[in-house]
Amino acid sequence: MVTKRLVPWLIAAEIALCCSVETHTMSSIHTVFVFAVVAAVSVPPVHVLEFCQSTDPDCHSHDTFRSRWNKSVSNLTQNLDRFSISCKKLMESFPVDEVDGDFVRTVKNCIFSKSIPTPLKGPLRLAAVSKDVIEGILDLDLALTQSDDFLGFVSGSQLLPGSEPLTHRYGGHQFGYWAGQLGDGRAHALGQYTNRRGEVWELQLKGSGKTPYSRSGDGRAVIRSSVREFLCSEAMFALGVPTSRAATLVVSEEPVFRDQFYNGNMKTERGAVVLRLAKSWFRIGSLEILAKSGEVDLLRKLLDFVIEEHFTSINPDDPDKYLVFYSTVVSETAHLIAHWMSVGFAHGVCNTDNFSLLSITIDYGPFGFMESYNPNFVPNTSDDEGRYRIGAQADVGLFNLEKLLLALSPVLSGKQQKEAYMILKGYADIYQERIYELFKAKLGLQGEEEDDGYIIALLLKLMEDTRSDFTMTFRELSELSDQQLQNQDFTQTWALEDLSSHELFSDWLGLYLQRLSRQNESDVDRQNRMKNVNPRYVLRNWMAESAIKKTEINDFSEVELLHRTLSSPFVTQDTAEKAGYAARPPQWARRLKVSCSS
Numbered sequence: 001m002v003t004k005r006l007v008p009w010l011i012a013a014e015i016a017l018c019c020s021v022e023t024h025t026m027s028s029i030h031t032v033f034v035f036a037v038v039a040a041v042s043v044p045p046v047h048v049l050e051f052c053q054s055t056d057p058d059c060h061s062h063d064t065f066r067s068r069w070n071k072s073v074s075n076l077t078q079n080l081d082r083f084s085i086s087c088k089k090l091m092e093s094f095p096v097d098e099v100d101g102d103f104v105r106t107v108k109n110c111i112f113s114k115s116i117p118t119p120l121k122g123p124l125r126l127a128a129v130s131k132d133v134i135e136g137i138l139d140l141d142l143a144l145t146q147s148d149d150f151l152g153f154v155s156g157s158q159l160l161p162g163s164e165p166l167t168h169r170y171g172g173h174q175f176g177y178w179a180g181q182l183g184d185g186r187a188h189a190l191g192q193y194t195n196r197r198g199e200v201w202e203l204q205l206k207g208s209g210k211t212p213y214s215r216s217g218d219g220r221a222v223i224r225s226s227v228r229e230f231l232c233s234e235a236m237f238a239l240g241v242p243t244s245r246a247a248t249l250v251v252s253e254e255p256v257f258r259d260q261f262y263n264g265n266m267k268t269e270r271g272a273v274v275l276r277l278a279k280s281w282f283r284i285g286s287l288e289i290l291a292k293s294g295e296v297d298l299l300r301k302l303l304d305f306v307i308e309e310h311f312t313s314i315n316p317d318d319p320d321k322y323l324v325f326y327s328t329v330v331s332e333t334a335h336l337i338a339h340w341m342s343v344g345f346a347h348g349v350c351n352t353d354n355f356s357l358l359s360i361t362i363d364y365g366p367f368g369f370m371e372s373y374n375p376n377f378v379p380n381t382s383d384d385e386g387r388y389r390i391g392a393q394a395d396v397g398l399f400n401l402e403k404l405l406l407a408l409s410p411v412l413s414g415k416q417q418k419e420a421y422m423i424l425k426g427y428a429d430i431y432q433e434r435i436y437e438l439f440k441a442k443l444g445l446q447g448e449e450e451d452d453g454y455i456i457a458l459l460l461k462l463m464e465d466t467r468s469d470f471t472m473t474f475r476e477l478s479e480l481s482d483q484q485l486q487n488q489d490f491t492q493t494w495a496l497e498d499l500s501s502h503e504l505f506s507d508w509l510g511l512y513l514q515r516l517s518r519q520n521e522s523d524v525d526r527q528n529r530m531k532n533v534n535p536r537y538v539l540r541n542w543m544a545e546s547a548i549k550k551t552e553i554n555d556f557s558e559v560e561l562l563h564r565t566l567s568s569p570f571v572t573q574d575t576a577e578k579a580g581y582a583a584r585p586p587q588w589a590r591r592l593k594v595s596c597s598s
């Protein structure tokens with residue numbers, strides 16, 4: 001039997017390794033070695049949601065449902081001429097830098113600069129499309145994506161009538177230091193779209209050419225990073241993690257040079273462009289640059305806009321509205337990072353310019369899903385010091401929120417600043433509470449028992465010692481019945497096979513099974529609940545790499561398979577099994593490296 005004397009040791013070890021807390025304000029995060037998934041049930045097509053609410057009596061009739069379904073599908077826009085997006089609201093709300101040309105410059109007193117995408121060299125190919133985004137968010141008929149007009153639109157070579165693209169000026173703290181003006185150096189906002197549900201989405205191209213913010217960059221994105229951004233945005237959505245979305249991926253023949261070598265020679269890569277969407281692309285860095293430059297009126301204007309458009313429960317006349325806004329961002333950011341941890345997602349570059357004010361995941365660069373459980377997992381080979389290692393993400397969130405507080409300071413009174421600081425101090429508790437909930441759900445633990453934290457902590461300790469796979473350990477625990485677990489027959493479950501090699505495994509299993517036996521539910525119910533929060537498939541680097549290799553020779557089949565698989569990550573799929581997506585990663589996967597270069 002595992003002695004409880006181990007508890008302080010385990011907790012201390014996990015504090016040190018997984019969630020080491022570097023600052024005073026975080027000293028209360030301790031049992032946080034918790035990783036888990038939000039109960040993201042894969043979302044059915046929007047038409048079903050809209051037309052078959054459970055309260056709708058008509059939907060009990062098959063014919064009525066079918067006719068409504070057909071009508072809803074035919075309501076999708078079939079002609080791009082009727083698809084209307086516009087940057088008008090953004091342009092009317094803020095001063096816009098109208099200086100002609102994309103020469104690199106320091107911009108002052110503006111939130112946006114006008115800039116036109118530079119078409120990529122053709123032939124252009126539509127490598128991937130998210131049906132969910134095209135139909136469910138943009139109300140477009142999927143058939144439309146086959147047209148040349150559509151390809152022109154999503155690649156940036158053809159602007160829709162009236163479209164006046166914008167690029168956003170922002171700054172940011174990168175790897176702990178203020179980096180000054182950054183901005184959209186390779187992204188263009190094409191416009192906002194209000195869909196039939198009344199949601200406003202901002203469409204942005206990434207990789208669409210130079211802008212006033214390109215600094216020394218070429219304004220391009222390579223196939224490699226674009227495939228990863230497309231796949232991961234959609235995969236995170238399906239996992240239930242707040243994220244920007246990706247509509248399309250277009251690949252070109254335009255040569256793009258990065259620091260990538262193949263057989264000792266510099267490899268020429270090809271440019272690609274992703275059409276991505278978010279309700280807003282404003283970041284912590286959007287406010288920071290205004291505060292740093294003393295542009296307080298504009299800071300207030302941007303804050304008021306963000307609050308009015310995206311934080312609608314905040315009363316715009318409330319004298320404490322900025323404080324309430326800050327409090328919301330603090331708790332939503334804590335929740336977001338807890339979500340990341342629960343699926344083993346390491347963002348890779350948690351700079352303040354990559355932290356959204358809406359607390360959604362943005363900028364899919366050198367991210368990684370942790371395979372062997374390791375709190376020191378660093379997905380980005382350019383991050384020598386492991387600043388953004390997975391176990392430090394909660395700390396980094398705190399650092400970034402501290403920078404947000406500093407950016408808000410010019411519009412807060414002295415009393416409000418003190419209150420904001422108290423709110424920031426509460427971040428650790430919010431994070432801890434959320435992550436504890438998520439990990440309890442991952443283990444199927446209902447109610448509250450004294451040992452729950454210990455059961456989670458000990459499991460993670462065993463996983464760390466045996467380097468067992470994070471995703472599959474939880475998934476396999478979900479898929480086996482109590483009896484199968486009891487028998488410890490792990491020949492078909494490779495992660496549990498690894499885990500069970502630990503000398504304390506049987507003790508842990510005993511505790512866990514006893515805990516489950518006190519729950520008043522069937523084994524099947526427990527398994528189903530767990531399967532809904534523990535994905536069978538995540539975007540492992542080797543899977544992305546394999547799809548990238550094929551995409552580079554214009555074979556898009558694997559991107560399509562991965563996209564389909566990851567759209568239902570909680571459901572076992574034959575094709576995915578055949579592709580080995582839930583199997584032990586291949587040997588060559590160990591050599592894979594992902595850097596900032598993209």
Ligand SMILES: Nc1ncnc2c1ncn2[C@@H]1O[C@H](COP(=O)(O)OP(=O)(O)OP(=O)(O)O)[C@@H](O)[C@H]1O
Nearest residue numbers: 182183184185186187214217218219220363364365
């Ligand atoms: N190839 C490039 N050309 C021009 N600017 C670039 C290029 N790559 C990155 N940048 C700029 O460098 C900064 C940091 O890059 P980072 O990789 O974090 O952002 P990104 O991936 O380009 O954009 P986003 O955060 O919008 O996804 C940003 O201002 C970005 O626009």
